[in-house]
Amino acid sequence: MTPERVGGLPTKRLEGLGGWGRFPTSDNVAVRPEKFRQLQPVGASSLARGMGRSYGDAALNSEGTLVLTERLDRLLEFDPESGVLRAEAGATLADVLAAMVPRGWFVPVTPGTKFCSLGGCLAADVHGKNHHRDGTFSAHVAAAEVVLANGERVVCSPDDGSELFWATAGGMGLTGIVSEVALRLTPIETATMRVRHTVARDLDETIGLLTDPAHDARYTVAWLDCLASGARLGRGVYMAGEHARPEELPLRIEDPLRLAPKRPKPFPFDLPGWALNPVTIRAFNAVYNWVQGRRREFLCPYEAFFYPLDGIHGWNRMYGKRGFVQYQYVLPTATARQGTKEILELLSRERKASFLAVLKRFGPEGPGFLSFPMEGLTLALDIPFSEGLERFLDGLDEIVVAHGGRVYLAKDSRMSAQTFRAGYPRLGEFLEVKAAVDPEGRFGSDLSRRLGIGR
Numbered sequence: 001m002t003p004e005r006v007g008g009l010p011t012k013r014l015e016g017l018g019g020w021g022r023f024p025t026s027d028n029v030a031v032r033p034e035k036f037r038q039l040q041p042v043g044a045s046s047l048a049r050g051m052g053r054s055y056g057d058a059a060l061n062s063e064g065t066l067v068l069t070e071r072l073d074r075l076l077e078f079d080p081e082s083g084v085l086r087a088e089a090g091a092t093l094a095d096v097l098a099a100m101v102p103r104g105w106f107v108p109v110t111p112g113t114k115f116c117s118l119g120g121c122l123a124a125d126v127h128g129k130n131h132h133r134d135g136t137f138s139a140h141v142a143a144a145e146v147v148l149a150n151g152e153r154v155v156c157s158p159d160d161g162s163e164l165f166w167a168t169a170g171g172m173g174l175t176g177i178v179s180e181v182a183l184r185l186t187p188i189e190t191a192t193m194r195v196r197h198t199v200a201r202d203l204d205e206t207i208g209l210l211t212d213p214a215h216d217a218r219y220t221v222a223w224l225d226c227l228a229s230g231a232r233l234g235r236g237v238y239m240a241g242e243h244a245r246p247e248e249l250p251l252r253i254e255d256p257l258r259l260a261p262k263r264p265k266p267f268p269f270d271l272p273g274w275a276l277n278p279v280t281i282r283a284f285n286a287v288y289n290w291v292q293g294r295r296r297e298f299l300c301p302y303e304a305f306f307y308p309l310d311g312i313h314g315w316n317r318m319y320g321k322r323g324f325v326q327y328q329y330v331l332p333t334a335t336a337r338q339g340t341k342e343i344l345e346l347l348s349r350e351r352k353a354s355f356l357a358v359l360k361r362f363g364p365e366g367p368g369f370l371s372f373p374m375e376g377l378t379l380a381l382d383i384p385f386s387e388g389l390e391r392f393l394d395g396l397d398e399i400v401v402a403h404g405g406r407v408y409l410a411k412d413s414r415m416s417a418q419t420f421r422a423g424y425p426r427l428g429e430f431l432e433v434k435a436a437v438d439p440e441g442r443f444g445s446d447l448s449r450r451l452g453i454g455r
């Protein structure tokens, strides 16, 4: 039986709730504070949920209560001198961009969707295409306010309360509820990106482009055709982008900081499970490789460069009701090439097609105890469900662990506690802070219980 109220707030039952990958799902009870002062842990086990853009079970709490932050989304204060924006943690990157791009400011780090909350970005310590230059999201957070298990509101920052700050950045909501974030924005002169595409014939060329200073840019990423095999293993298109300067734009553009608004097109129904299979994905990869490889240097709106998938609302329905698995790992520089080669060979050999495969270079590791990035290469794969997928992914985990890497918590739905512990050597430091600020284990999630991080 779902209680009618928890912590004085009316509850809502969310049956079969999932993350963005729609796997796994669980029945959850949620409260949705409408006022800032109502943002509190409730019941014996609580978890903040932002926009539900993590893929697996990080934002599920089937044994407790979800605290939805979506109504606490005000932008509070902006200081043009320092570029620091103070906002409630339920505000999304889309909210920030809509308000700030026309004023000449951009978010300092962005994942591949703008429909993420600021709290979710700090809790996952997200990275973007500029990680090798600018680090993770937390590197640009001047301070954050966290509501702790005892209801106390504490402001922490890299200089003051740094233990709590670095446990919260990447801590997946397990230290408390982030209620406010002060974020240092990046100045821009236009809303347009100058982009360069370069075709890479194999993995060595792709990695060469990602790591060669002569080809570097602020934002870089490589799309891989993960079904290519043999001599073409790891072929792809390297994409490098910079914020364009006003003099690079066509003269007819009146205001370089304004883009014509575009309505996202909805993806209207679930595709049947068989629609995405190695044959259709191979065809997509071949066409994509051809189209993107033909484009060399061009200008495009920032939305098209950073958020190509946001243009289709609910694109995750393309994978059908069974959902899909996002698998993202990082390997340190020394083993990244060999490990990635082994993973691509396994994908190709077992015909486990990935609709999108994105390879990215990471810069130095940050101080977040459970932050994902480390210096090296990261690959993100979208794999639809098929026979034997679990066993196959366990095989990928083995390669990742053997090469000293780790799997990303914000994308994970199935790794074992053992794989997790092998990849996150600072877990002990995280647990010490958690024990100090949450001694009764009031913050927990389906992910934390699966991985043995907390109740």
Ligand SMILES: Cc1cc2nc3c(=O)[nH]c(=O)nc-3n(C[C@H](O)[C@H](O)[C@H](O)COP(=O)(O)OP(=O)(O)OC[C@H]3O[C@@H](n4cnc5c(N)ncnc54)[C@H](O)[C@@H]3O)c2cc1C
Pocket: 020, 047, 048, 049, 050, 051, 052, 053, 054, 055, 058, 059, 069, 089, 090, 110, 111, 112, 113, 115, 116, 117, 118, 119, 120, 121, 123, 124, 125, 126, 127, 128, 171, 172, 173, 174, 176, 177, 178, 179, 309, 410, 411, 445
């Ligand atoms: C299309 C797509 C592309 C993506 N690309 C990238 C990428 O390039 N790089 C990257 O790093 N990630 C990427 N992601 C993952 C995404 O950025 C993260 O999962 C992010 O955390 C989602 O934010 P959210 O508000 O939806 O959080 P949710 O999914 O709702 O929650 C994620 C975690 O954050 C916690 N949390 C949320 N709000 C708060 C809060 N206020 N206080 C404390 N904890 C909180 C939750 O408890 C949960 O553990 C992508 C996701 C999608 C769907």
